[in-house]
Amino acid sequence: WQQALGKLVERLSLLERLESDFERALLTERLESLRELAYGASHEINNPLANISSRAQTLLRDETDPDRRKKLATINSQAFRAHEMIADMMLFAKPPDLDRRQTNLCVLVARVLEEISDRANQQGTALMVTGTNEDCWLNADPTHLSVALTALCRNSLEAISAGGQISISLVDREVEVELSVTDTGPGIPAEV
Numbered sequence: 001w002q003q004a005l006g007k008l009v010e011r012l013s014l015l016e017r018l019e020s021d022f023e024r025a026l027l028t029e030r031l032e033s034l035r036e037l038a039y040g041a042s043h044e045i046n047n048p049l050a051n052i053s054s055r056a057q058t059l060l061r062d063e064t065d066p067d068r069r070k071k072l073a074t075i076n077s078q079a080f081r082a083h084e085m086i087a088d089m090m091l092f093a094k095p096p097d098l099d100r101r102q103t104n105l106c107v108l109v110a111r112v113l114e115e116i117s118d119r120a121n122q123q124g125t126a127l128m129v130t131g132t133n134e135d136c137w138l139n140a141d142p143t144h145l146s147v148a149l150t151a152l153c154r155n156s157l158e159a160i161s162a163g164g165q166i167s168i169s170l171v172d173r174e175v176e177v178e179l180s181v182t183d184t185g186p187g188i189p190a191e192v
Helices: 002-062 066-093 105-122 142-160
Strands: 101-104 126-131 137-140 165-172 177-183
Touching (some): 002 066, 101 142, 137 142
16 A cells, blocks of 8 residues: 555645646746737827827917916826836836846946936935945846836835935945835835
8 A cells, every 4th residue: 555655645746746837837828918918008008198199299389378288288298107107018018138238336326316306306305325435336237227227216206296305225245236215205005
């Protein structure tokens, strides 16, 4: 009966591996379906958004009423914001190849802060960098890293909306670099 028990254990082990492989394949298939849906939806939504933005810009050029100008500008900026969100979905659906190269993270952070500084100044938000003051090199795709850092900082600006502070921390650990973005916004509600 020991031989039968051994075969039973072997079959159970095989069944567990098959179940695990099946679950992995199912997850991969679901992710691929989600990617296809995101890409298709992004493409379909982008065209009407471009029309909305274009028409809002055309109307804005000829409009003299300040209240209507403000509303048209809001329509245009929200259409552009939706376009950026869709572009992010398309990146998820069809991620581009990374162009990794030696990148000075300190310089990249300075550029991102310069890019968002006007908006931060308008809403009275302080921008801080803590950590290393020296060159901080890593092997990364500077374009993608810049886009990600800019998105985090813009999210922080939206969360704070007025006043407050955004802090970017850089810690060079010789074999890795830690980058974190924190803000004084209200945070994500516990129920989310």
